[in-house]
Amino acid sequence: MIIFITGGVRSGKSGLAEELAMQQTYKDGRLVYIACGRRTDSEMDARIGHHQERRARSGATWITVEQSVDLGQIHTTASDILLIDCVTTLLAGEFFREDKPSCGADERVVRDLLALAGRVRAVILVSNELSFEPMSGSMTVQYAKKLGLIHQRLVQECEIAILVEHGIPVVKKGRISCVEL
Amino acid sequence: MHFVTGGAFNGKKKWVIDFYGLEKTPHQWHSFYKKTEAPAFTEEIVVLEGIERYVRILLERFETPEKARLLFRKELEKWKKEDRTVILIGTDITKGIVPMNAFDRFFRDTAGWCFQDVAAASGRVDTVWYGIGETIKEEAK
Numbered sequence: 001m002i003i004f005i006t007g008g009v010r011s012g013k014s015g016l017a018e019e020l021a022m023q024q025t026y027k028d029g030r031l032v033y034i035a036c037g038r039r040t041d042s043e044m045d046a047r048i049g050h051h052q053e054r055r056a057r058s059g060a061t062w063i064t065v066e067q068s069v070d071l072g073q074i075h076t077t078a079s080d081i082l083l084i085d086c087v088t089t090l091l092a093g094e095f096f097r098e099d100k101p102s103c104g105a106d107e108r109v110v111r112d113l114l115a116l117a118g119r120v121r122a123v124i125l126v127s128n129e130l131s132f133e134p135m136s137g138s139m140t141v142q143y144a145k146k147l148g149l150i151h152q153r154l155v156q157e158c159e160i161a162i163l164v165e166h167g168i169p170v171v172k173k174g175r176i177s178c179v180e181l
Numbered sequence: 182m183h184f185v186t187g188g189a190f191n192g193k194k195k196w197v198i199d200f201y202g203l204e205k206t207p208h209q210w211h212s213f214y215k216k217t218e219a220p221a222f223t224e225e226i227v228v229l230e231g232i233e234r235y236v237r238i239l240l241e242r243f244e245t246p247e248k249a250r251l252l253f254r255k256e257l258e259k260w261k262k263e264d265r266t267v268i269l270i271g272t273d274i275t276k277g278i279v280p281m282n283a284f285d286r287f288f289r290d291t292a293g294w295c296f297q298d299v300a301a302a303s304g305r306v307d308t309v310w311y312g313i314g315e316t317i318k319e320e321a322k
Contacts, residue, residue: 130188131188131189131277132188132189132275132277133278133289134280134289135189144189145189148190148192148311149190151311152190152192152195154311155311155313161311172313
């Protein structure tokens, strides 16, 4: 099962994703948090720290994996719940890696995510809304186009798609039971 | 007229093709990304893609948002009078940070106004979010 969650920055996406992930677990299911962002500066460290603290307070045990390419190679078991945070940094990882062409980055991301979804209990995907602005720079356009194509595929494949607006989950596809953010 | 909008790379074009069954239906597809002039209509179903680009073309030609919008409205009136199914696809570029560059600000403003005109002139308006359409206006026939 795939749950796709998107929204603006600081919109409450990750909090909702964690709640939904914890709802999915039962018995021996592991909660695996896959962090795709790279530590690049102190601001990024603070961001990561903020997310780590919230998971520590959540009352559940999380296993954290830091990986931004080749997600399909992560070891999983059939009862796992994976929270992947987030698709935009994952695409950046695949887009800028030096050993493979950037033009196939979107296909690699989709292939890896669908492969993971096929062998675990649930995959909760967090992503960021694309901008509604005139885009400039060919690399930005290329990246945005790839992200848009990935989002279209994931929305098509998922059971539940949610757009988080200012902490309010707007369910675009499927249904969820009420959660407290 | 039918206005289909949403953010860039959200699957608007595919949605229109699926909704109207255009793979099997004769139609005229005009892209303002490829041609700068509005076409003469020839088919029962006409799709005009890249309305925001056409707005930009008019703005470059007429320099002020007011003049560009006036001309856009004239074109829109003509399209509305056509006894055909006319579908307009426009990428929403009106949300986000105010651009530094004055032309970009004008472009965004003009697009916002023109999209309001298109929505007002259209019997049906849909927004597309990663392939999922949402009807935000539908007039009784």
